[in-house]
Amino acid sequence: MSITEGNVTVIDHPLIQHKLTIMRNKETSIAGFRRLLREIAHLMCYEVTRDLELEMIPIETPMSEMNSPAIKGKKLVFASILRAGNGLLDGMLDLVPAARVAHIGIYRDHETLEPVEYYFKAPSALEDRLIIVVDPMLATGNSATAAIEKLKERGANNIRFLCLLAAPEGIENFNKAHPDVPVFTASIDSHLNEKGYIVPGLGDAGDRMYGTR
Ligand SMILES: O=P(O)(O)OC[C@H]1O[C@H](OP(=O)(O)OP(=O)(O)O)[C@H](O)[C@@H]1O
Numbered sequence: 001m002s003i004t005e006g007n008v009t010v011i012d013h014p015l016i017q018h019k020l021t022i023m024r025n026k027e028t029s030i031a032g033f034r035r036l037l038r039e040i041a042h043l044m045c046y047e048v049t050r051d052l053e054l055e056m057i058p059i060e061t062p063m064s065e066m067n068s069p070a071i072k073g074k075k076l077v078f079a080s081i082l083r084a085g086n087g088l089l090d091g092m093l094d095l096v097p098a099a100r101v102a103h104i105g106i107y108r109d110h111e112t113l114e115p116v117e118y119y120f121k122a123p124s125a126l127e128d129r130l131i132i133v134v135d136p137m138l139a140t141g142n143s144a145t146a147a148i149e150k151l152k153e154r155g156a157n158n159i160r161f162l163c164l165l166a167a168p169e170g171i172e173n174f175n176k177a178h179p180d181v182p183v184f185t186a187s188i189d190s191h192l193n194e195k196g197y198i199v200p201g202l203g204d205a206g207d208r209m210y211g212t213r
């Protein structure tokens with residue numbers, strides 16, 4: 001279940017929305033937060049991959065030969081924007097265990113809200129693969145924009161961005177920078193506060209996942 005407007009799709013499946021409500025609650029434990037993010041990743045992965053192309057491949061069942069559908073082309077790449085992206089990545093890999101993984105180390109400077117890059121490692125042949133970039137939060141959009149610039153510099157040309165929460169300001173900035181990249185989210189929240197946090201949001205996703213700060 002989803003609603004698409006322009007290149008933004010809000011995945012409004014009731015299970016996702018229910019789990020997201022529990023994640024937003026400030027009383028939810030670290031263990032609960034992490035488990036829910038993984039479960040939501042399963043449900044979102046299902047939607048973001050629903051149009052993947054299939055091809056028929058020959059196999060043998062215990063009973064007979066047959067041609068059976070399999071995902072066409074090179075293995076998918078999941079690109080996680082560290083740290084919080086790893087919470088979604090874990091759930092995505094549960095469903096697509098053979099996917100290749102890119103790690104993109106970026107945090108945002110608390111004062112300037114500009115992205116600071118500290119790590120990049122990606123599989124080969126990005127130009128021939130679908131790349132799904134994951135990060136729970138699209139706030140100003142600066143981190144996602146920078147991550148996707150890096151991937152494009154390495155040849156990526158078929159990219160989707162998956163997050164849990166997006167701010168309208170972030171979507172606008174991101175769309176301007178990367179109009180060719182569809183965005184999938186579970187919610188578009190109200191606004192950013194003066195410190196660049198999503199309101200009502202869920203706080204700092206990385207801190208809530210890992211118990212920092
Ligand atoms: O859209 P933006 O304004 O760039 O904000 C979103 C970014 O902020 C958070 O990461 P953070 O900088 O807290 O790093 P962390 O995951 O290591 O905690 C979040 O996971 C995004 O990567």
Ligand SMILES: O=c1cc[nH]c(=O)[nH]1
Binds near residue numbers: 084137196199202204
């Ligand atoms: O609300 C926000 C904004 C950026 N990063 C987060 O983790 N939360």
Ligand SMILES: [Mg+2]
Binds near residue numbers: 084204205206207
């Ligand atoms: Mg953080």
